[in-house]
Amino acid sequence: MSLKIATWNVNSIKARLPNVLEWLEEAKPDVALLQEIKTVDENFPVMEIEERGYNCAVHGQKSYNGVAILSKHPLSDVTTGLPGDKDDDQARYVEAWVEAGDDSVRVASIYLPNGNPVDTDKYPYKLKWMDRLAGRAKALLHNEEPVVLGGDYNVIQADGDCYDPAAWADDALFKPETRAKFRTLLNLGYTEAWRTLHNETHVYSFWDYQAGAWQKDNGIRIDHLLLSPQAADRLAACEIDKGPRGKTKASDHTPVWCELTA
DNA sequence: ATGCCGGGCGAAGCCCGA
Numbered sequence: 070m071s072l073k074i075a076t077w078n079v080n081s082i083k084a085r086l087p088n089v090l091e092w093l094e095e096a097k098p099d100v101a102l103l104q105e106i107k108t109v110d111e112n113f114p115v116m117e118i119e120e121r122g123y124n125c126a127v128h129g130q131k132s133y134n135g136v137a138i139l140s141k142h143p144l145s146d147v148t149t150g151l152p153g154d155k156d157d158d159q160a161r162y163v164e165a166w167v168e169a170g171d172d173s174v175r176v177a178s179i180y181l182p183n184g185n186p187v188d189t190d191k192y193p194y195k196l197k198w199m200d201r202l203a204g205r206a207k208a209l210l211h212n213e214e215p216v217v218l219g220g221d222y223n224v225i226q227a228d229g230d231c232y233d234p235a236a237w238a239d240d241a242l243f244k245p246e247t248r249a250k251f252r253t254l255l256n257l258g259y260t261e262a263w264r265t266l267h268n269e270t271h272v273y274s275f276w277d278y279q280a281g282a283w284q285k286d287n288g289i290r291i292d293h294l295l296l297s298p299q300a301a302d303r304l305a306a307c308e309i310d311k312g313p314r315g316k317t318k319a320s321d322h323t324p325v326w327c328e329l330t331a
Numbered sequence: 332a333t334g335c336c337g338g339g340c341g342a343a344g345c346c347c348g349a
Contacts (some may be wrong), residue, residue, distance in 0.1 A: 080337080080338070080348085081337090081338055081339075083338090083339090084337085084338060084339090105338095105348085107338070107339065108339095131339090131340095132338090132339050132340070132346090132347090133339080133346090133347070133348090183347090183348065183349060184349090185333070185348085185349065186333060223349070225349095237349090240333095240349075241349080242349060275349070277334090277335095277336075277348095277349070278334095278335090278336035278337055278348095279332085279334065279335045279336045279337090280332075280334095280335055280336085281335095282336095289349075291349080318337095321336085321337080321348085321349085
């Protein structure tokens with residue numbers, strides 16, 4: 070048996086609903102981790118998504134942020150919010166156990182802060198959020214379960230993950246401190262699924278709406294699936310699906326998915 | 332090119348994203 074787990078920053082579930090429903094029917098992920106739903110829980114389109122055979126766990130917020138987990142299998146043990154700062158009211162983390170027999174897995178949908186401009190409090194917020202994520206990621210390893218931490222990490226890991234490294238050098242997504250924090254996650258024992266299976270550079274998951282970035286393939290790869298050892302042992306495939314980015318009324322991100330074989 | 336699009340909010344124009 071196997072499980073297809075995808076992550077996608079949809080940039081508003083309200084504006085993107087037709088695209089998301091079409092993608093669910095075409096790509097048929099077993100689990101979909103969504104970010105930037107930009108709505109409160111009460112306005113999440115649960116009915117339309119349940120009609121397609123998915124259960125929903127939603128951690129929403131008015132206007133900004135917001136994350137969700139969609140799953141064809143039952144969800145349990147749902148937790149919302151990233152531990153470590155009771156004053157943080159931004160909806161950027163939701164976690165759940167996917168009940169799928171031998172394919173069961175713990176998943177989290179992550180919307181890591183952008184951090185720009187770097188000379189404001191947004192950048193230290195990003196770095197502290199990454200420390201908190203590392204704390205949660207480390208705690209999850211103690212359970213020795215398959216875990217998939219998927220989402221918009223807002224981290225460019227290396228020169229080959231963006232179209233112009235010089236242009237990104239001082240950006241919050243690419244600064245050395247940011248990349249070091251990301252490596253801390255990997256050094257805990259997590260595997261970045263796409264890079265593990267692919268050697269190519271200049272393959273992206275985000276293209277700006279502006280300046281013909283999509284047409285010129287001026288993108289960055291910032292949407293990642295991080296796997297615990299027990300999940301990495303099951304990794305059979307990981308791909309970036311550029312299809313949704315080319316549709317009308319597209320999100321500026323495109324889905325990334327992996328297949329775990331039990 | 333730290334905003335050229337595109338979304339939210341709310342009903343014009345500003346905030347935000349990467």
